Amino acid sequence: MSPTFSSLNLVLLGPPGSGKGTQARLLAERYQLPHISTGDMLWDEVANGTGIGGEIQKNLDRGELVSDKVMSGLILQRIDREDCARGFILEGYPRKLGQAELLDGILAELGRRIEQVVLLDVPDDVIVARLKGRLIHPGSGRVYHVVEDPPKKPGADNLTGEALVERDDDREEVVRDRLRVYHRHARALMEYYRNRDQLVVVDGNQSIARVAQAMDESVGVRVGV
Numbered sequence: 001m002s003p004t005f006s007s008l009n010l011v012l013l014g015p016p017g018s019g020k021g022t023q024a025r026l027l028a029e030r031y032q033l034p035h036i037s038t039g040d041m042l043w044d045e046v047a048n049g050t051g052i053g054g055e056i057q058k059n060l061d062r063g064e065l066v067s068d069k070v071m072s073g074l075i076l077q078r079i080d081r082e083d084c085a086r087g088f089i090l091e092g093y094p095r096k097l098g099q100a101e102l103l104d105g106i107l108a109e110l111g112r113r114i115e116q117v118v119l120l121d122v123p124d125d126v127i128v129a130r131l132k133g134r135l136i137h138p139g140s141g142r143v144y145h146v147v148e149d150p151p152k153k154p155g156a157d158n159l160t161g162e163a164l165v166e167r168d169d170d171r172e173e174v175v176r177d178r179l180r181v182y183h184r185h186a187r188a189l190m191e192y193y194r195n196r197d198q199l200v201v202v203d204g205n206q207s208i209a210r211v212a213q214a215m216d217e218s219v220g221v222r223v224g225v
């Protein structure tokens with residue numbers, strides 16, 4: 001049964017490859033809330049060939065941030081949808097101070113606020129090793145790792161048997177660029193949420209189950225479930 005609460009708007013922060021997607025999926029299941037990944041939303045825009053897809057792809061290929069204007073539009077549209085009425089698990093946004101301020105503005109307009117921000121803390125060298133072997137199931141977003149969490153049959157999704165792919169931007173040189181972009185903005189972002197007493201830091205360099213337990217405990221305390 002999903003826990004009872006009036007509203008749970010949750011943000012996950014952390015470097016690329018810190019496990020935000022995996023943990024967001026687990027939390028979304030546990031709390032029966034939509035998992036919003038801005039990375040996935042952007043790749044969808046590209047795949048669907050929308051008007052802004054071409055522009056977005058240039059940023060994605062280089063590991064650069066997509067413009068605030070594009071991001072704000074996408075986020076507002078998504079959060080305003082019916083399935084977010086009880087809350088959401090947002091991951092990949094905000095990535096810098098300006099986006100945090102924009103997000104607060106968007107939520108205020110909708111009469112809402114963020115309940116908690118969880119930062120998954122993982123050292124850079126661990127990230128590079130993790131992303132090198134990461135495999136994705138495009139249909140569901142399920143994530144595997146060739147060494148840490150291999151699929152039962154090599155190269156195939158456990159549930160559907162469909163082919164797994166590597167992400168283009170998981171190549172080491174692009175990962176290093178993504179980490180540079182992350183660190184450029186991370187400190188100010190953390191300060192912002194720490195000053196509002198919204199930030200919890202979780203050690204992301206542990207097993208998926210342990211991280212999930214730590215996240216669940218901190219979120220549970222915050223929303224009283």
Ligand code: AMP
Nearest residue numbers: 038039059060063064065066092093095
């Ligand atoms: P992710 O899957 O979260 O690592 O995101 C993949 C890529 O999408 C990033 O390298 C950025 O190019 C873009 N992206 C995702 N979220 C944002 C955001 N909040 N602001 C700008 N660009 C973003």
